[in-house]
Amino acid sequence: MIITKKKDRKKLLESMGRYNRFFLLGCSECATLCGTGGQPEIEELKTELEAAGKTVTGGFVAKTGCQALGTKVELKQFKEALDQTDCVIVMSCGAGTQSAVEIFPEKAVYPSNDSLFLGNMTRLQMFDERCSLCGECVLDLTGGVCPVTACPKGILNGPCGGTKDGHCEISAEIPCAWVRIYDRMNKLGRLEEFGQTTLAAKDWSASIKPRKLNVREQKDKKSGGEEKKK
Amino acid sequence: MSSSFREALESGKFVVTAEAGPPKGTDISTLLHDLDLMKGKVDAINVTDNQSAVMRICSLAICKIVLDKGMEPILQMTCRDRNRIGLQSDLLGADVLGIKNVLCMTGDHVLAGDHKGAKPVYDVESVQLLKVVDGLNTGKDMSGNELKGSTHFFQGAVVTPEATPPEPQMLKFQKKVAAGARFFQTQAIYDIDKFKEFMAFARKFPVKVLAGLVILKSAGMANFLNANVPGIRVPQELIDEIRGAEKGKALETGMNIAARHIRRLKEEKICDGVHIMAIGMEDKVPVIMEKAGLL
Numbered sequence: 001m002i003i004t005k006k007k008d009r010k011k012l013l014e015s016m017g018r019y020n021r022f023f024l025l026g027c028s029e030c031a032t033l034c035g036t037g038g039q040p041e042i043e044e045l046k047t048e049l050e051a052a053g054k055t056v057t058g059g060f061v062a063k064t065g066c067q068a069l070g071t072k073v074e075l076k077q078f079k080e081a082l083d084q085t086d087c088v089i090v091m092s093c094g095a096g097t098q099s100a101v102e103i104f105p106e107k108a109v110y111p112s113n114d115s116l117f118l119g120n121m122t123r124l125q126m127f128d129e130r131c132s133l134c135g136e137c138v139l140d141l142t143g144g145v146c147p148v149t150a151c152p153k154g155i156l157n158g159p160c161g162g163t164k165d166g167h168c169e170i171s172a173e174i175p176c177a178w179v180r181i182y183d184r185m186n187k188l189g190r191l192e193e194f195g196q197t198t199l200a201a202k203d204w205s206a207s208i209k210p211r212k213l214n215v216r217e218q219k220d221k222k223s224g225g226e227e228k229k230k
Numbered sequence: 231m232s233s234s235f236r237e238a239l240e241s242g243k244f245v246v247t248a249e250a251g252p253p254k255g256t257d258i259s260t261l262l263h264d265l266d267l268m269k270g271k272v273d274a275i276n277v278t279d280n281q282s283a284v285m286r287i288c289s290l291a292i293c294k295i296v297l298d299k300g301m302e303p304i305l306q307m308t309c310r311d312r313n314r315i316g317l318q319s320d321l322l323g324a325d326v327l328g329i330k331n332v333l334c335m336t337g338d339h340v341l342a343g344d345h346k347g348a349k350p351v352y353d354v355e356s357v358q359l360l361k362v363v364d365g366l367n368t369g370k371d372m373s374g375n376e377l378k379g380s381t382h383f384f385q386g387a388v389v390t391p392e393a394t395p396p397e398p399q400m401l402k403f404q405k406k407v408a409a410g411a412r413f414f415q416t417q418a419i420y421d422i423d424k425f426k427e428f429m430a431f432a433r434k435f436p437v438k439v440l441a442g443l444v445i446l447k448s449a450g451m452a453n454f455l456n457a458n459v460p461g462i463r464v465p466q467e468l469i470d471e472i473r474g475a476e477k478g479k480a481l482e483t484g485m486n487i488a489a490r491h492i493r494r495l496k497e498e499k500i501c502d503g504v505h506i507m508a509i510g511m512e513d514k515v516p517v518i519m520e521k522a523g524l525l
């Protein structure tokens with residue numbers, strides 16, 4: 001899921017100084033789990049805005065904020081509140097915020113959170129980054145531990161000289177990715193492979209931004225092709 | 231002309247390399263002075279590449295100055311600050327300037343340095359960089375394009391014999407050999423018996439190894455290294471030896487230790503030479519060499 005954290009509230013209120021009437025839009029998925037965009041956070045921000053002399057015309061936790069079409073439909077019931085609003089505060093991730101920009105082309109849309117990373121939830125409201133969406137997965141070659149993400153240098157061929165007692169040179173709190181990979185490969189009986197294969201430099205063109213994927217088009221083409229054959 | 235550093239290593243001579251750390255700023259008077267002191271004594275000078283991720287004069291420019299002094303430079307290249315285009319371009323540039331030796335490293339993380347907000351690059355890393363150098367030497371760039379004139383590098387890498395756990399580090403050493411490393415300079419070592427064990431392993435490969443030595447200035451410095459520098463372990467008896475030295479004699483004791491280690495490494499033919507990292511005390515390099523009977 002996408003991990004978010006609340007922006008510094010004082011700065012947030014300052015940045016929205018020019019607006020007075022707000023609608024608060026949360027998200028029931030990642031942002032709710034992160035504690036940044038669920039019903040309690042909407043209530044909390046509403047209280048803070050009102051204390052600062054602002055008006056909150058309404059609030060809603062969208063089912064999936066990054067899904068613009070569905071969110072637009074859900075928001076129909078708030079037409080009146082939204083009409084009175086001069087700024088929508090989106091309490092999800094940067095993607096959710098930009099869904100709102102699409103839905104409200106003529107309104108100010110502000111994010112209340114900073115979006116951090118694609119995270120695994122390890123315990124309630126505790127998250128780890130394990131994949132950086134590089135576009136060319138190498139987990140099959142690294143025992144299932146991602147060196148691109150778990151090693152701060154993204155080294156692809158074994159530990160740097162900085163591993164100490166299995167920890168990363170950057171911080172004793174980070175386990176060295178390559179010691180983990182070594183241990184996994186050892187358990188899988190694939191150490192020989194680990195020693196003998198040199199992973200080539202990654203093809204970063206697989207992660208040039210902005211990326212787009214249209215699975216539908218591929219499917220359409222496929223079925224279209226088959227029809228033609230018939 | 232081939233690398234005189236390589237020739238020295240291949241002649242079977244016990245080789246000595248030292249380090250020149252480019253300064254932060256354009257005043258290179260101290261550096262020039264230190265080079266003069268080491269000239270004619272050491273076989274080659276490593277020029278560090280924004281060491282510890284602290285921004286300084288680039289390694290390439292200082293390598294050229296070392297060359298102009300009639301000395302043999304080893305260009306240290308890290309992957310932290312340049313992508314594959316920048317690295318290859320600098321390597322071609324180094325070749326036309328007459329630089330023959332390159333030491334390929336991944337490089338300390340930007341978080342270790344003085345520009346913590348910088349974007350770390352690491353487009354490639356040490357093993358891949360060794361392959362890049364090998365490719366340029368045979369006339370091809372990383373994309374397989376033909377070069378008009380290939381490079382002539384004698385390429386090396388680093389290894390940390392004291393890394394814990396050691397097994398993955400040793401596998402990486404093998405990968406570096408397979409990627410074309412011809413020589414290795416090690417992270418600082420202080421435990422010669424333990425280093426002998428590493429060398430028993432390293433000797434299985436067709437590469438030259440120079441043992442890294444960092445001069446201990448005080449017991450405090452030794453404790454600092456143990457606590458803060460991964461891959462360095464100063465044994466307690468050496469710390470006690472320095473602590474037990476007469477007042478004002480700590481540095482001299484540290485230099486004696488370095489000289490003693492060099493003698494042993496040479497006499498027992500444990501490795502092919504030493505790499506002395508004086509870290510700001512370059513003027514002491516000739517003194518240590520003399521104490522070790524190398525001058």
Ligand code: SF4
Binds near residue numbers: 149
């Ligand atoms: S290699 Fe790592 S960053 Fe790339 S897709 Fe796989 S898990 Fe994600």
Ligand code: SF4
Binds near residue numbers: 150154169178
């Ligand atoms: S210590 Fe391990 S995880 Fe940390 S930078 Fe080095 S190889 Fe990567």
